[in-house]
Amino acid sequence: MSIPTQRAVIATTVGGPEVLQYRTEHPVPEPQEGQVLVKNAFSGINFIDTYFRTGLYPSPKPEILGREASGVIVGLGPGTGESGLNVGDRVVWLGTSGYAEYTAVPAARTIRIPSGVTDEVAVASFMSGLTALTLTQEAYDVKPGDCILLHAAAGSVGYLMTQILKSKGATVIGTVGGPEKVTLVKNLGADHVIDYRSEEGKDWPGIVDEITGGRGVDAVFDSVGKSTWEGSIASVKRKGVIVWFGNASGPIPPLLLSRLSPKCIKIARPTLFGYIATRDEFQHYSSELFQLLSSGELKVSIQKVYPLDKASQAHQDLESRKTVGKLLLKGDIL
Ligand SMILES: NC(=O)c1ccc[n+]([C@@H]2O[C@H](COP(=O)([O-])OP(=O)(O)OC[C@H]3O[C@@H](n4cnc5c(N)ncnc54)[C@H](OP(=O)(O)O)[C@@H]3O)[C@@H](O)[C@H]2O)c1
Incomplete structure (x- = not known):
């Protein structure tokens, strides 16, 4: 097979969205040991891509960003015979270099x-x-009757996690920025939704306190970080759990462990990849996800599909908090 060049988006250096440059003659990678070559139909845009772009999470540059895509296998590298995968299979993957037409x-x-x-x-x-699935089972195992505080509940993870928390029988308190997002998350079934950017929502820990009758929530899922971490500590109950899993507003400053003592709080700082490190774990959670999608139990919201050459715009939109649900890139839209 000969596919000499492709269209791809390169982060030339660390910086703002402007460092994402669209190239039409980027080399197509050769699949190496244990790799398959995928012609991507759609690439996912995740907030983590902005951390690699800004350098918050260090990675060598120039770099093709993007941690996931769906498409068709067009080549098999050495050592993939046992994988059960074949050329022509329609697949979804997690890896690197997703903002491109082809990825190994x-x-x-x-x-x-x-x-x-x-x-x-x-x-x-x-x-x-x-x-959403791994965190609500492994970082904190959500049980029926739990009261859960979920920040950024209208975002890509938040949209799905709200539904998963409700399906587990939890009472969900969601926080979001803006009235449209409040309506959206209420319609998803959240029991209480606070606009933490509004005047009355600014004291959201006070509102959580009122909702829970002063008890606090059983667990907090906090991916916002810098602007919410103190409120998350205030909002969790005695012997409660805080799962910090992202930095959308910036990283949490160094935290004295003694801050956890007064309420005997437990904290977790997980990554998805730690929960799907083995093939069995990856297959287990992927199957559970596909099952929820096929049965219609889990609804997905795609806000916008951008052509590859608009990746920079997509990053601007994501970081300016304009978006709900998921943003995708499409390689062959041009
Ligand atoms: N640990 C892991 O393995 C893992 C895996 C996946 C995702 N994550 C984390 O989960 C979070 C959500 O990721 P996502 O891809 O689904 O993104 P997203 O939620 O669709 O977008 C981020 C959201 O964060 C909120 N936000 C609050 N303060 C912000 C600020 N100063 N700047 C920008 N956004 C701000 C915004 O919602 P509001 O306007 O409603 O506040 C924004 O829409 C990210 O922190 C990501 O790193 C972690």
């Missing part, structure tokens, strides 16, 4: 998409849905 990805993190699930839905729910 580990076979171990690539999985066939069931027939009832479209390419768009598979990738729009993949990293976000696996994060």
Whole structure:
């Protein structure tokens, strides 16, 4: 097979969205040991991509960003015979270099998409849905009757996690920025939604205190970080759990462990990849996700599909808090 060049988006250096440059003659990678070559139909945009772009999470530059995509396998690297994957399979994957028409990805993190699930839905729910599923089982195992505080509940992870928390029988208190997001998250079934950017919502820990009758919530899922961490500590109950899993507003400053003592709080700082490190774990959670999608139990929201050459705009939109649900890139839209 000869595919000499492709279209791709390169982060030339660390910086703002402007460092994302669209190239039309980027070399197509050769799949290495254990890798398959995928022609991407849709690539997912995740907030983590902005951390690699800004350098908050260090990575060598120039770099093709993007941690997931769906598409079709067009080549098999050496050592993939046992993977069960074949050329022509419709797949979704987790890896690196997703903002491109073609990506060489580990076979171990690539999985066939069931027939009832479209390419768009598979990738729009993949990293976000696996994060929501693993965190609500492994970082804090949500039980019926729990009261859970979820920040950024209208975002890509938040949209799916709200539904998963409700399906587990939890009472959900969501925080969001803006009245449209309040309506959206209420419609998803959240019991209470606070606009933490509004005048009355600014004291959201006070509102959580009122809602819980002074008891506090059983657990907080906090991916906002810098602007919410103190309120999250205030909002959790005695012997409660805080799961910090992201930095949308910036990283949490160094935290004295003694801050946890007065209420005997437990904290977790997980990453999705720590929960799907083995092929069995990856398959287990992917199957659970596909099952929820196929049955219609989990609804996916795709806000916008951008052409590859508009990746920079997509980053601007995501960081300016304008978006709800998922943003995707499409390689062959041009
Ligand atoms: N640990 C892991 O393995 C893992 C895996 C996946 C995702 N994550 C984390 O989960 C979070 C959500 O990721 P996502 O891709 O689904 O993004 P997203 O939630 O769709 O977008 C981020 C949201 O964060 C909120 N936000 C609050 N303060 C912000 C600020 N100063 N600047 C920008 N946004 C701000 C905004 O919602 P409001 O306007 O409603 O506040 C924004 O829409 C991120 O922190 C990400 O790093 C972690």
